[in-house]
Amino acid sequence: MKQWTYGGMRRRTRYSLMGASALLVALVVAVVLRKEAPPECARLLPESDAIVYFDFKPLRLVTHYDRTAVPHSPEFQRFIDATGFVFERDLDQAAFAMHRMPNPNGPNGPVAFDEVFEGRIDGKRLTAYLNTVATSSEIYAGHQIFSVPVEGRTLRVVMLGYDMVAASNTPTPEQIHSILDRYRSAASPFAGSSLLGARYSEVPLLSEAWGIGKIGLPFADHDKLQMLGLTLPIPADTTFVASVRYVHSLHLRVEEITDSDGSAADSAAALSALLSMVKSMQQNQPVTAPEDVALQQMLDSLKVEQQKNRTVVTGTVPLDLLKKVTGSPDVSAPVQ
Numbered sequence: 001m002k003q004w005t006y007g008g009m010r011r012r013t014r015y016s017l018m019g020a021s022a023l024l025v026a027l028v029v030a031v032v033l034r035k036e037a038p039p040e041c042a043r044l045l046p047e048s049d050a051i052v053y054f055d056f057k058p059l060r061l062v063t064h065y066d067r068t069a070v071p072h073s074p075e076f077q078r079f080i081d082a083t084g085f086v087f088e089r090d091l092d093q094a095a096f097a098m099h100r101m102p103n104p105n106g107p108n109g110p111v112a113f114d115e116v117f118e119g120r121i122d123g124k125r126l127t128a129y130l131n132t133v134a135t136s137s138e139i140y141a142g143h144q145i146f147s148v149p150v151e152g153r154t155l156r157v158v159m160l161g162y163d164m165v166a167a168s169n170t171p172t173p174e175q176i177h178s179i180l181d182r183y184r185s186a187a188s189p190f191a192g193s194s195l196l197g198a199r200y201s202e203v204p205l206l207s208e209a210w211g212i213g214k215i216g217l218p219f220a221d222h223d224k225l226q227m228l229g230l231t232l233p234i235p236a237d238t239t240f241v242a243s244v245r246y247v248h249s250l251h252l253r254v255e256e257i258t259d260s261d262g263s264a265a266d267s268a269a270a271l272s273a274l275l276s277m278v279k280s281m282q283q284n285q286p287v288t289a290p291e292d293v294a295l296q297q298m299l300d301s302l303k304v305e306q307q308k309n310r311t312v313v314t315g316t317v318p319l320d321l322l323k324k325v326t327g328s329p330d331v332s333a334p335v336q
Contacts (some may be wrong), residue, residue, distance in 0.1 A: 037189030038200045041095035041116040046178035048097035048114065055093050058208050058246055062319070065326035067086030078214065082129040084122050096192075098217050099170055102239075107152060111217045112170040113177065116160070122157050130157055138173070141180040145173065148175040199241055205251065207243040215240050220302045230278070233270035233331065250317035255310045268306040275302055292322035 039042075042053045056292055060066050072080065104110035106225040114321040125143075134146035134157075145158045153169045156176045160166055160183050164334040182191065199212035206253070216225045220236030236257060243256040258264045279299050287293055294317075303316035 005047075015312055033100060038192055038196050039093060039095065040195060041093050041118055041164075042200075043189075043192040044116050044182045045095055045097040045114055045196070046175045046182070046194060048195060048213070050211065050215045050217060051095065051101050051193070051195060052098070052211040053093070053095045053209065055208045056094050059322075060088075060327065062246060063323050063326045065323075068327045069329065075183075079129065082132075083125045085119075085268040091117060092120075098182055098214070099175075100214065100217055104146045108171050109153075110220065112168075114168040114170065114175045116168065117165045117167075118163055118178065121159075121163055123162055126165070127159065129239070132225040140177055142183060143180055145180075176305065183305070190294060199239075202255070203242050204245060207245050210241075210243040212241050213239060215242060230274065231273065234267065242316075249319060250322055252302050252313075253311045254314045255307075256312075258309050258311065261306075261309050262309050264306045264309050268304050269313040271311060272304045275299075275304060290320045291324040294318035294324070297321075 017227040039053060039055070042051055045051055064088075068088070075201045085091075095116045099112040099305060100115075101108050101110055103111055105164075130146040130148065134148050136147045138145050138147075140158075143158050143160070145156050148155045148157060150169065155169045156173060157167045157181065158164065158176060160180070166176060166179045168179070169322060170176075185191065191198075195213050203210045203212065214237050214240060216234065216236055217226050219227055221231075223236050225234045225236055225238075228255055239255060239257045241257070243252075245251045245253075255269055256264070258267060282299055284294060285292070287296070297318050298321055302313060305314075
């Protein structure tokens with residue numbers, strides 16, 4: 001009898017240890033999957049030509065840009081006063097989907113956007129504000145969607161949850177409906193659009209900001225990309241995988257995906273020539289402040305390489321330049 005009892009205790013102990021081990025393994029797998037899965041803001045976005053994502057919490061921690069008083073237009077200040085939501089302080093994450101419009105000169109412009117924001121949001125105050133500015137609303141999937149006229153377009157806005165808001169200025173409500181449909185079934189860490197499924201795995205781990213797809217669309221002009229007044233030797237509909245990671249400084253990586261190794265070689269040569277011209281121009285500029293030195297350091301760090309059918313641009317953004325761009329209050333004083 002004692003032997004049977006002892007054997008039964010050993011079996012129960014073994015089963016308990018096996019159960020605990022299985023639970024531990026399941027928790028580890030869940031944590032790993034969540035870390036490698038796209039952020040929920042991005043997973044909620046509908047099918048699109050491009051996706052751009054930002055995690056503002058690390059940037060806010062490093063630069064303290066939320067402590068700087070930012071001037072706002074009267075209309076935007078009324079929004080802040082009514083809702084209590086200050087983007088510099090309260091916005092934690094944001095994801096944007098871009099849609100290329102068939103007629104860039106039409107009423108919807110060249111690009112339409114879907115947006116999902118996550119942060120500290122007072123839902124009651126936001127809803128009250130939207131009721132004052134919306135021209136109409138509809139109920140879809142148990143949520144009230146407000147239609148707000150903005151610069152000749154209709155901006156549809158909806159509260160998804162206590163800390164999440166979605167908006168869309170696409171011509172039809174199809175995209176905002178898709179976001180709500182995804183929100184109802186967002187439990188899977190690998191849900192999301194086909195673009196997210198195809199390209200997110202190429203985004204470096206722990207990137208604070210990234211973009212995939214035709215992310216150059218907002219900068220397109222006559223089928224070419226323009227940036228900082230320069231026309232880049234890159235077609236406007238080029239597919240990119242771009243990312244930013246902060247490790248002591250901001251590490252930038254942009255991959256242009258071409259249709260062949262030869263096209264990538266041509267693009268790399270053209271970008272290298274353009275970069276050399278910009279560096280030469282910057283070297284002739286006077287250096288009067290730490291951010292000027294930081295800008296030169298960033299330009300010096302930029303490299304252009306060909307990797308098979310991809311043109312890869314890498315570089316670093318020094319902290320002084322990052323603080324200057326974000327309006328951080330603790331940028332060093334100018335050099336005397």
